[in-house]
Amino acid sequence: MTSSHKLILITLLSFIIAFSAPWIGLSDIANEIVKQQILLDIRLPRVMFAFVAGAGLSLCGMVFQAMFHNPLATPFTLGVASGASFGAACMVFAGLNVTLLGFDIITIGAFIGALVAITFVFFISQLQRGFSSETLLLTGVATSFFFSSLILFIQYLSDMTDSFMIMRWLMGGLSSASYHSLLQLIPIVTISTAIILWLSRELNLLMAGDDIALSRGVSVKQVRYLLFFSTSLCVGGIVALCGPIGFIGMMVPHICRLLIGTDHRWLTPATIMFGGGFLILCDGIARLLIAPAEIPVGIITTLLGGPFFLWLLIKRRQG
Amino acid sequence: MIEVNKLSVKIQDKTLLSGIDFHVDDGNYWVVVGPNGSGKSTLLKTLMGILPIHSGQISLNQRHINQYKQRERAQLMSYVPQNSGRELPFSVEEFLKMSRYSYHSPLSEWSNQDQQAIEEALTITDTQSFRTRLMKTLSGGECQRVMIAAALSQQTPLILLDEPTSYLDPHHQVEIHQLINQLNKTHQMTVIEVSHDINHAAHPDKQVLALRDGQVLWQGNGPDLLDKQRLKQLYQQDFTFVVHPTNQRLFALAETP
Numbered sequence: 001m002t003s004s005h006k007l008i009l010i011t012l013l014s015f016i017i018a019f020s021a022p023w024i025g026l027s028d029i030a031n032e033i034v035k036q037q038i039l040l041d042i043r044l045p046r047v048m049f050a051f052v053a054g055a056g057l058s059l060c061g062m063v064f065q066a067m068f069h070n071p072l073a074t075p076f077t078l079g080v081a082s083g084a085s086f087g088a089a090c091m092v093f094a095g096l097n098v099t100l101l102g103f104d105i106i107t108i109g110a111f112i113g114a115l116v117a118i119t120f121v122f123f124i125s126q127l128q129r130g131f132s133s134e135t136l137l138l139t140g141v142a143t144s145f146f147f148s149s150l151i152l153f154i155q156y157l158s159d160m161t162d163s164f165m166i167m168r169w170l171m172g173g174l175s176s177a178s179y180h181s182l183l184q185l186i187p188i189v190t191i192s193t194a195i196i197l198w199l200s201r202e203l204n205l206l207m208a209g210d211d212i213a214l215s216r217g218v219s220v221k222q223v224r225y226l227l228f229f230s231t232s233l234c235v236g237g238i239v240a241l242c243g244p245i246g247f248i249g250m251m252v253p254h255i256c257r258l259l260i261g262t263d264h265r266w267l268t269p270a271t272i273m274f275g276g277g278f279l280i281l282c283d284g285i286a287r288l289l290i291a292p293a294e295i296p297v298g299i300i301t302t303l304l305g306g307p308f309f310l311w312l313l314i315k316r317r318q319g
Numbered sequence: 320m321i322e323v324n325k326l327s328v329k330i331q332d333k334t335l336l337s338g339i340d341f342h343v344d345d346g347n348y349w350v351v352v353g354p355n356g357s358g359k360s361t362l363l364k365t366l367m368g369i370l371p372i373h374s375g376q377i378s379l380n381q382r383h384i385n386q387y388k389q390r391e392r393a394q395l396m397s398y399v400p401q402n403s404g405r406e407l408p409f410s411v412e413e414f415l416k417m418s419r420y421s422y423h424s425p426l427s428e429w430s431n432q433d434q435q436a437i438e439e440a441l442t443i444t445d446t447q448s449f450r451t452r453l454m455k456t457l458s459g460g461e462c463q464r465v466m467i468a469a470a471l472s473q474q475t476p477l478i479l480l481d482e483p484t485s486y487l488d489p490h491h492q493v494e495i496h497q498l499i500n501q502l503n504k505t506h507q508m509t510v511i512e513v514s515h516d517i518n519h520a521a522h523p524d525k526q527v528l529a530l531r532d533g534q535v536l537w538q539g540n541g542p543d544l545l546d547k548q549r550l551k552q553l554y555q556q557d558f559t560f561v562v563h564p565t566n567q568r569l570f571a572l573a574e575t576p
Contacts, residue, residue: 198425204417208407211400214369216473217393217421262408 014277049177054279061249074249079143084239087113111236172243172298188237192230200264247305325375350520353530393421397470418472440471460491
């Protein structure tokens, strides 16, 4: 089976999930109008929202893994998601209600937080030559803790309502999905995805190391700035709207790499498709597990992701 | 082809190279020698644009090297880093294809010319038989040949090699050196090679640049390197010289106490 066949298969699978998810449990409802309302106003935007968020987070994970030469690097493990959460929490706390260039101030706060975190982690990783994967992850953990404590501090200062809002949102969920939030998210993820797709060949060469990439003609610095910008934008946008949905950025690219190989010209579209379908699936589980109540999807992805992370870590040590 | 003038390179206040002057003509084979930490690899990396120039200048074909885009530079010189490649998650052919980066835009198609370039590189380095193998399954000698094939796929007039034979057994050392000689003689490539092998550097067809503490200690024709005083100054080590029984060339042996 060639890479293109596998990509088509992944895309098909993802579409099957996407098209069947909105219909779950709808047959119990007798009223046609209610049924249609649920389908069009609630289920459809939610599935689309899950697809875009899942694709975006997976894509950012893939980029981090190529850039840092480390399969454990993700928005979550590098502390970028925490940075974005802190940025967003600051804006919630400040109570500002402004839009800038069509984007909500919370999104902008999350973008800045993500950018600060990724720049910081990268800066630390450059301080030391021959930087080990353990040090990178520990830097990520430290960054994550640092921002988490700042978030706790903000929560402590906030009143009950704000504090609950921040906490609920930190669990990561898709319950805020609506056509309005979808319209906020789509341009952000599209811009980032376009940049990342455009840089597929550069990502391949970055995986071979900066020295090789430079000697083959890649302007590594410029490419890296573009990737920082696009991943921060993407993580910021998603975290602002649905909180830090953990580990999806690690599992999806890894599974796709096993399925389709390391060539980013194939891996990038496969990650988008698989990531989108995967988050819809997780969201479906989150909604059904204790139905009629639903649990935040971030809990499901983290429950799946934790053991996966350990498995990767052990496998790496053995390899 | 290359003119280096008063070049100095610094990383975080640490001077790695200073006052380097040398000149490479088309078709030259330069060997850069010197003790560990003398700045040999730094010099190659600076030429390749991996490390920035602090002061002084490097011109390539009479043009300041910083005026070239990285992409243009990659069409003029290729680089084989020290002991690398074996951890890469690509097949040999994929890796060679990546070397054609500078000739492509994101939307351009793989052309016959590209295919020809990598076929030629595979033939010259005699690596056709492992094109589908993964890099991590290659032995040290195979991997070094593939790394050279990848550099050749860039079709550059100049190739920079950083200790291409360290970590290789004697047979593979000879093989790689024959290959580099062939590139220089048959394919008219200009070569700059970093090496610890002074007898290899002392060949009549080679020019030598001897670095110590980031400065040029001596430069000249290969055979003239084999001077007791010169080598003592360079390596802080005494050498004895013997005449090779078959080709009558002088060879240096490090003296042991």
